[in-house]
Amino acid sequence: MSQAEPGQSVARPAPSRVRPQLGAADLAQHLWRAKWLMLLVFLPLFALGLFAALILPERYTATARLLVSPETAAQAELELLRSPVVLSAALDKVTLAKAFPSIAAGCAGDDCKRAGAEALGAVLTTQIAPGGRAIRLGLTHPDPVIAAELLNALTRAYLDYRPAILGEEPALGFGAQRERFEREVADAEAAIRTYLADNGLTALEAERETLRRLYEAANLQLIAATSRQAQLEAELASYRRKLGAIQPDQTLYEEDSSRERLQELYIQREELRARLAPTAPALRDLDDRIARIEGLLSNQEQTAGTVRRGPDPLYQEVQAAIARLEAEVQAAARQQAELHAQIASLEARDQQMRELAPGLGELHRRRDAAAEAALTYARRAADARARSDLAREGAGDVRLLERAYVPLRGHSLRIPAAIAAFLLAGLAALAVGMMYAFSQRGFVTPRSLERTVGVPVLASVRHH
Structure with missing residues (x-):
């Protein structure tokens, strides 16, 4: 720093505005x-x-305990306990003006219920005990009597509301569902009846079974008729061959006395031989007559007398058998034609039923599904009513272990x-x-x- 000359002023630098650094x-x-x-x-x-x-006012905390079963979810019970419905029901028992007079004085209508439920929820404390078998409840209020009364009303409202929400209301819901599915069953039954009536059916499976039996019987009859016709045709051919070998007429009797006369002459000759000599003229004359008759008979091819002829009974019998067999063959042919038509009709009906089966099966499935659902909901409704009864009788999943008493000391x-x-x-x-x-x-x-x-x-x- 240079020294200033004598008599001259020393130049000072302008002070700078520096912020001090503090320790x-x-x-x-x-x-x-x-x-x-x-x-x-x-x-x-x-x-x-x-x-x-x-x-600050002194506040009192009333306590209570609930016992829950091992199968019950304690956290779900806490949510149910803190539901606005339970809080509002508890305030209805005690009245909002008595529990929170400041809120009751500044609101009206539904706002009071909502504000009162929020205020009650704010002063309510819940805690799950170790092991999850108990729930501890605490309610803080400036008035110890109201604190105990509010907590008891809250537990009572919860125990009343719990079976209603877990038992009766589900039972009613299950019952409504059951009724709905029962109506669906009735509608499906009506649709099935209408479907059957429109297609000329009464019961598809029964009619198909009947149709199957008729079809089998018709086939058996057709086989029998075919076999019978073949047998009849074979008999008819045999009778026709036999008829060709039989004459239609036969000789009934013949009127011829030559042989009888010859026999008489034989007898006379023997008598004469016994009385006359062999050379007697009468004996020779008789021999000549016998010789002539024998020569005449030996030269004749047919009987010289009258011959009567008539129809042969065997021929007529064969003809009658042929006529009968022809009629039976025609009847068998007609029967086969009728059986073929019947079988065709049965096959057409079976095809129609096969085409109708899917639609009817769908209706049956809808009916069966609705019936099964109705049965399921009926069982659920019965179970829900049983749980509701148990809960109402105090033997349900949650029981009041310790009710709230008026606290003696506040904080x-x-x-x-x-x-x-x-x-x-x-x-x-x-x-x-x-x-x-x-x-x-x-x-x-x-x-x-x-x-x-x-x-x-x-x-x-x-x-x-």
């Missing part, structure tokens, strides 16, 4: 200097907080509120002190100057 000691020094300001902020705030804490938030007021007032005073410390521009300690300008301080002089 812990510097902050402590500034805070100590601002102690009265901090006290001025701390004391009013602490006094106000302490006053607010002292006027208050005065001490925590006073501590909170002290801490808040202290934080406000400290904030004011810090603001004072960081707003100062001077250097309260040599270390602050060294830290700010980066030059060591050799000595310091206390300024008075």
